[in-house]
Amino acid sequence: MTGPALLAVAALLTVLGAQGLSKARWTWRTPRIAIGLWQALGLGWGIATIGALLGVALLPYHRGIVHGVPGLVADNAARLDVVHMGALLAAVALTFVLLTMLATAVVRVVRARRRHRALLALVARGDSAAPDALVLDHPGAAAYCVPGVRSSKVVVSAGTLALLDDKELAAVLAHERAHARERHDLVLLPFYSLRQVFPQIRLVGRCLDAVELLIEMAADDRARRHRPAKELATALLRFAAARPAAAPSGTLGVAAADIPVMARVNRLLRPEPQPRRIRVAASVAIPVAIVIPALLWTLPPF
Amino acid sequence: MDGVKGLGELERTVMEVCWAREEAGVVPATARDVSRALADERDLAHTTVMTVLDRLAKKGFLDRERDGRAWRYRPSASREGYVTELMLGALNETGDRDAALAHFVRSVSQDEIDALRQALDELTQEPPA
Numbered sequence: 001m002t003g004p005a006l007l008a009v010a011a012l013l014t015v016l017g018a019q020g021l022s023k024a025r026w027t028w029r030t031p032r033i034a035i036g037l038w039q040a041l042g043l044g045w046g047i048a049t050i051g052a053l054l055g056v057a058l059l060p061y062h063r064g065i066v067h068g069v070p071g072l073v074a075d076n077a078a079r080l081d082v083v084h085m086g087a088l089l090a091a092v093a094l095t096f097v098l099l100t101m102l103a104t105a106v107v108r109v110v111r112a113r114r115r116h117r118a119l120l121a122l123v124a125r126g127d128s129a130a131p132d133a134l135v136l137d138h139p140g141a142a143a144y145c146v147p148g149v150r151s152s153k154v155v156v157s158a159g160t161l162a163l164l165d166d167k168e169l170a171a172v173l174a175h176e177r178a179h180a181r182e183r184h185d186l187v188l189l190p191f192y193s194l195r196q197v198f199p200q201i202r203l204v205g206r207c208l209d210a211v212e213l214l215i216e217m218a219a220d221d222r223a224r225r226h227r228p229a230k231e232l233a234t235a236l237l238r239f240a241a242a243r244p245a246a247a248p249s250g251t252l253g254v255a256a257a258d259i260p261v262m263a264r265v266n267r268l269l270r271p272e273p274q275p276r277r278i279r280v281a282a283s284v285a286i287p288v289a290i291v292i293p294a295l296l297w298t299l300p301p302f
Numbered sequence: 303m304d305g306v307k308g309l310g311e312l313e314r315t316v317m318e319v320c321w322a323r324e325e326a327g328v329v330p331a332t333a334r335d336v337s338r339a340l341a342d343e344r345d346l347a348h349t350t351v352m353t354v355l356d357r358l359a360k361k362g363f364l365d366r367e368r369d370g371r372a373w374r375y376r377p378s379a380s381r382e383g384y385v386t387e388l389m390l391g392a393l394n395e396t397g398d399r400d401a402a403l404a405h406f407v408r409s410v411s412q413d414e415i416d417a418l419r420q421a422l423d424e425l426t427q428e429p430p431a
Contacts (some may be wrong), residue, residue, distance in 0.1 A: 112391075119387065119388055121313065122313065122314050122363065123384045124388075136385050138385050155388075237418050237419075240415070240418050241415050259418070261418060262418070
């Protein structure tokens with residue numbers, strides 16, 4: 001029983017870790033490492049949870065998970081009673097749902113992007129004010145990137161050109177190119193897909209919010225290598241203030257510094273150093289979160 | 303890659319002809335109409351125009367109906383309609399946060415906008431360093 005119990009503990013630890021990480025603020029100092037940690041926690045959770053279920057299912061074979069599966073196949077699961085069979089079905093179902101939803105998300109994104117590119121080819125134009133970018137003739141303020149394997153496109157609206165001065169625009173374009181170059185869309189995809197699998201679990205939604213903010217910060221960091229931070233900060237504020245107001249539900253009473261945009265502006269204007277011990281601890285935690293659950297799969301029973 | 307780029311540009315030009323006719327209230331274009339409209343600026347084979355119209359119809363950007371032996375092509379949506387569709391996707395107001403696009407800034411509430419405006423004022427009123 002020790003193997004499945006350890007895996008269950010590992011799964012619980014990844015959940016607690018995600019809980020803590022979703023509230024953490026130190027992550028804003030090292031967004032890239034924090035993104036890696038989120039990915040590791042997600043993967044570790046999957047390996048540990050599926051492993052715990054499989055471990056329970058394979059208990060009658062007394063050989064752990066990896067070495068127990070051949071036995072299960074050899075006697076057509078003859079040794080499983082109702083509880084073990086239930087655990088086996090749960091493990092298979094969870095694996096199936098997670099992989100299918102991820103595949104579906106990929107297909108949906110590929111389709112949406114194909115249509116998006118086709119439409120851009122028909123209606124977007126070039127503009128000397130924003131070289132290398134496509135311009136949409138719309139008064140609203142928007143800037144985004146359409147990532148792609150061969151070529152990524154940065155798109156801005158006419159409203160954006162009117163809203164920002166040349167330097168701010170250059171900062172925004174640098175930010176968007178950073179998204180494209182670092183393929184942040186691929187970072188987000190598994191988290192979107194996880195939220196679709198568990199729409200009612202609030203922790204999953206908070207994870208997605210945290211990762212979304214972190215990739216913005218990572219793109220900010222790359223943009224500020226090429227452009228002064230203040231230009232990007234004022235661009236961010238102009239952008240956010242120009243957006244149509246969203247429903248105020250759930251946001252009342254939020255301190256200004258906790259608005260994601262303000263958090264980004266603050267760290268652009270007053271960057272905090274990345275403490276070495278945090279960097280080291282997080283860098284160690286990333287492989288550990290994946291390797292420990294994976295090792296537990298191979299353990300013989302003890 | 304040149305050929306692909308050329309074809310994309312051609313599709314755009316043909317769409318623009320169809321949109322212009324729609325806006326002018328003229329009957330939907332036949333391949334012959336499009337060829338004639340483009341004759342001044344481009345030397346295009348009629349078969350090329352037919353191919354491009356066919357592609358656009360298959361992609362769903364043009365609707366076509368029989369008129370005698372020819373097809374008449376009508377834009378499925380206006381140019382503004384497509385621009386709006388792209389902007390809605392970008393501004394993320396469709397209610398579905400899609401992984402297709404990373405967004406520059408997420409929506410904020412009115413209170414937050416006030417706080418942001420104040421911060422912007424403070425930042426831009428600082429004497430230039």
